Amino acid sequence: MKIAAPIQWKKNLLYIPLGLLALFYLIPLYVMLVTGFKSFAEVDLTTMWNLPKTIAFDNFIEAFDNLAPHMWNSLIMVIPAAVISSVLGSLNGFILAKWKFKYADLIFPFILFGMFIPYQSILIPLVQFMNAAHITGIPGLILAHVIYGIPITTLTFRNYYASLPQELLEAAKIDGADMLGIYWHILLPISAPSFVVVLIWQFTSAWNDFLFAVVLTNNKTWPVTVALNNMAGSQIISWNVQMAASLLAALPPLLLYIMLGKYFLRGLLAGSLKG
Amino acid sequence: MLTKSRDKDKYLSIILITPSVLAVLIFVYGFIAWSVRVSVSKWKGLNPDYTFVGLQNYIDLFADPRFQLDIRNTLLFTAVFVIGTIVLGFFAAVLLDQGLKGENFFRSLYLFPMAISYIVTGVVWRWLMNPATGDRTSGLNLLFQFLHLDFLKNAWHTTPDWGIAAIAIPAIWQMSGYTMALYLAGLRAIPGELTEAAQIDGASSFQIYRYIILPLLSPVTLSALIILGHMSLKVFDLIISVAGKQYMLDVPAIYMWQTTFDGLFYGRGAAISILLLLSVAVLIIPYIRYTLKTETDQ
Numbered sequence: 189m190k191i192a193a194p195i196q197w198k199k200n201l202l203y204i205p206l207g208l209l210a211l212f213y214l215i216p217l218y219v220m221l222v223t224g225f226k227s228f229a230e231v232d233l234t235t236m237w238n239l240p241k242t243i244a245f246d247n248f249i250e251a252f253d254n255l256a257p258h259m260w261n262s263l264i265m266v267i268p269a270a271v272i273s274s275v276l277g278s279l280n281g282f283i284l285a286k287w288k289f290k291y292a293d294l295i296f297p298f299i300l301f302g303m304f305i306p307y308q309s310i311l312i313p314l315v316q317f318m319n320a321a322h323i324t325g326i327p328g329l330i331l332a333h334v335i336y337g338i339p340i341t342t343l344t345f346r347n348y349y350a351s352l353p354q355e356l357l358e359a360a361k362i363d364g365a366d367m368l369g370i371y372w373h374i375l376l377p378i379s380a381p382s383f384v385v386v387l388i389w390q391f392t393s394a395w396n397d398f399l400f401a402v403v404l405t406n407n408k409t410w411p412v413t414v415a416l417n418n419m420a421g422s423q424i425i426s427w428n429v430q431m432a433a434s435l436l437a438a439l440p441p442l443l444l445y446i447m448l449g450k451y452f453l454r455g456l457l458a459g460s461l462k463g
Numbered sequence: 464m465l466t467k468s469r470d471k472d473k474y475l476s477i478i479l480i481t482p483s484v485l486a487v488l489i490f491v492y493g494f495i496a497w498s499v500r501v502s503v504s505k506w507k508g509l510n511p512d513y514t515f516v517g518l519q520n521y522i523d524l525f526a527d528p529r530f531q532l533d534i535r536n537t538l539l540f541t542a543v544f545v546i547g548t549i550v551l552g553f554f555a556a557v558l559l560d561q562g563l564k565g566e567n568f569f570r571s572l573y574l575f576p577m578a579i580s581y582i583v584t585g586v587v588w589r590w591l592m593n594p595a596t597g598d599r600t601s602g603l604n605l606l607f608q609f610l611h612l613d614f615l616k617n618a619w620h621t622t623p624d625w626g627i628a629a630i631a632i633p634a635i636w637q638m639s640g641y642t643m644a645l646y647l648a649g650l651r652a653i654p655g656e657l658t659e660a661a662q663i664d665g666a667s668s669f670q671i672y673r674y675i676i677l678p679l680l681s682p683v684t685l686s687a688l689i690i691l692g693h694m695s696l697k698v699f700d701l702i703i704s705v706a707g708k709q710y711m712l713d714v715p716a717i718y719m720w721q722t723t724f725d726g727l728f729y730g731r732g733a734a735i736s737i738l739l740l741l742s743v744a745v746l747i748i749p750y751i752r753y754t755l756k757t758e759t760d761q
Contacts, residue, residue: 199561206558206569209551213573213636216587233593233601237609280483287476295484297751302491304747306697308719309740310494312501312733315724316511317494335490338483367472396580398700403724413582417704420586427590438583445578449571453644456577460645460690461754 220438223431224248231428247432254425255433258415262395263440265326265411269333270390276334277341277386278379282371284342285349286357296346303339303459307399315403325409329401333394341386344458348382349375381451388448389455392441412437495740501733508727520734530735533715536627540714541695543631544638548691549684551635552642557672559643560650570647574640581637585704588633592619592705620706627712630702637701638694642687649683650676689750693743715739 219236227244280299284292318328352375360370398413405414416437419425425433445452502520506512524530555573559566576584593602600608600616607615619629653676661671699716706712708721715735723732 199563202558202561202563205554206563206565209555209558210569210572213576213640216576216584216591216636219591220587233590233595234599234605236590236601237606276483279479283476283480287472289473289477295480297755299484299487300751301744301747302487304693304743304751305491305495306716306736306739306743308697308699308716308736309498310491311498311719311736312723312729313494313497314490316497335486338487342483367475392578396582398580398582398703399720402720413580413700416586417582417700420589420704421707430586431590434583434586438579441578441580442575445575446571449574452578453574456574456641456644457648460686461751 220431220435223428224251224435226428228428231426233427247428248436250425250429251433251436254419254429255412255415255436258410258412259436259440261326261405261409262411262413265329265333266391266394269330269337269394270387272330273334273337273341273390274383274386276338277343278345278376278383279371280338280342281345281347281349282375285346286352286354286370286375287367296342299339299342300461301339302336303343307336311399311403314400318404325405328404329394329409329411332400332404333390333397336400337390337393340389340455340459343461344386344389344455345379345382347458348379352378384448384451385455385458388444388451389459391444392452395441495737498733498736498740501729502737504730504733506729506733507731508729511729516730520730521738524731524734524738529710529713529718530715532710533713533718536712537696537698537714539625540627540631540634540698541692543628544634544695544698545688545691547631547635548639548642549687551639552644552687553646555639555643556646556650559647570643573643576637577640579637581700582704584633584637585701588636589705592629592632594618594621620712623711626706627702627714630698630705630712633705634695634698634701638691642691645683645687646680649680653679686750689746693746696739696742696746 222239223231223236224247225243225245226240226247227242228246230241230244231247283289284296314332318324318331323331356374357370360374365373395411396413397411398417401411401414402417405411410418416430416433419433420430500513501511503515503517504513505516505519506514559570559573591602593600593604594617595601596604603619604616607613617629618626619632620626622629657679658671658675661675666674697716698714699720702712702714702717708717716739719732719735719739722728722735726732
């Protein structure tokens with residue numbers, strides 16, 4: 189809704205609250221950036237709002253030295269987790285939307301609930317199971333993200349496939365295509381946008397996860413979130429390096445967001461069952 | 464011939480979905496059942512001990528001052544977080560819906576915190592909400608001082624009794640873009656004729672929002688309440704990264720983690736986790752039913 193034809197200058201006043209809101213969201217980013225680019229000599233908590241006098245990379249270099257192995261852990265964990273759960277979600281979504289068998293409508297909410305549970309309620313068994321099965325460290329984390337990612341990936345694909353006209357499938361069936369043929373030749377080629385949505389979503393949530401990581405990994409296999417949190421909790425690493433490290437840890441999902449924000453938004457709305 | 468291949472497809476579809484269904488069955492429902500079993504056991508220490516103690520762990524929890532504090536903290540955090548996120552998100556959505564130039568830019572900007580981990584948010588806000596005073600004043604307090612807004616200076620999460628409300632500030636920062644997106648989608652779905660008719664009848668912008676738009680957006684508000692409410696019950700990483708494990712800022716998720724994995728009180732930890740699950744389920748199960756029902760009705 190647009191407010192009734194306001195005079196233009198009056199409308200421009202709206203840029204004031206818009207700008208103030210923008211400042212609010214930018215404050216942490218500003219602090220991370222100006223701190224990151226100061227030299228060690230210049231860094232001081234009491235001048236944390238000042239712009240750097242000269243551009244230096246001391247903080248980023250030290251942060252990177254500390255964080256690089258853990259960023260690597262995150263990366264090799266997140267990519268398989270995102271890909272596998274997306275493929276499973278696509279198959280499940282296809283079956284639940286277009287190949288309904290008897291209990292399909294019961295199975296869907298049953299899967300969906302898994303996306304909202306507090307993971308604490310499965311944490312003790314998960315750790316017991318992983319230890320008993322000797323699946324530890326990064327493979328264990330991948331497994332957890334794949335399985336607990338199934339609900340959201342299934343939901344996204346199911347909603348997308350359900351929006352496609354049934355005639356699309358009927359025509360192919362008359363031509364003699366079987367189920368897998370229909371999936372492979374008809375649905376998969378038009379699924380790319382949903383794959384992007386789901387891959388970004390899974391990449392971001394696995395990259396940003398802390399709870400699974402903190403119980404399933406050790407100091408060698410920590411992903412970036414656990415490493416960053418321990419950095420911040422230690423007395424050894426100063427706040428300015430923490431700021432630079434925060435920016436490094438935020439960078440991969442942030443870059444995805446900047447490049448593919450539209451798809452990120454769709455994942456977000458799907459997550460509230462509103463996709 | 465045709466029926467035969469249909470049958471084959473039917474079985475194939477069941478076979479293909481079975482691994483996922485089994486995985487959810489075991490890792491969600493099976494593990495919840497396992498947690499329930501731990502929660503009624505006296506397991507304490509490294510080795511599992513499933514000796515049945517009934518509801519003792521639950522009874523002990525409700526008498527436990529720490530758990531009482533957790534409930535109080537969760538309620539306070541939820542109130543500040545949910546109200547703040549909804550109000551700010553709605554306000555931002557209304558502003559963005561006025562057809563101003565640069566709308567896309569502002570929208571993307573308001574939403575970017577959603578892409579960031581709570582840990583990152585927490586580490587940065589830990590320094591923004593630095594409670595140090597005097598010469599060592601820094602963070603937002605220093606900014607307030609510079610802007611001559613000294614009355615805003617405060618001890619943030621170290622404020623006695625009310626510290627948990629300060630933790631809601633970074634949470635609002637992170638999540639208000641999300642409610643903005645929900646409301647914006649809702650606003651866009653309202654047919655223009657409705658508000659135009661009211662304008663012709665002489666309604667003011669405020670009246671239009673108050674009596675036409677807000678009621679029409681109530682399903683969005685309901686979704687936002689439920690999604691944000693269930694998130695705030697689960698709040699964990701953000702508190703850990705802002706303040707570490709501090710008794711004053713304790714919530715059930717942290718208590719569960721600490722008592723289980725640091726204290727080895729498995730029975731108690733499991734009981735907390737099941738209470739957490741029940742509180743989430745009360746919100747989420749009706750929500751899933753409602754959403755799927757409106758979907759079939761359409």
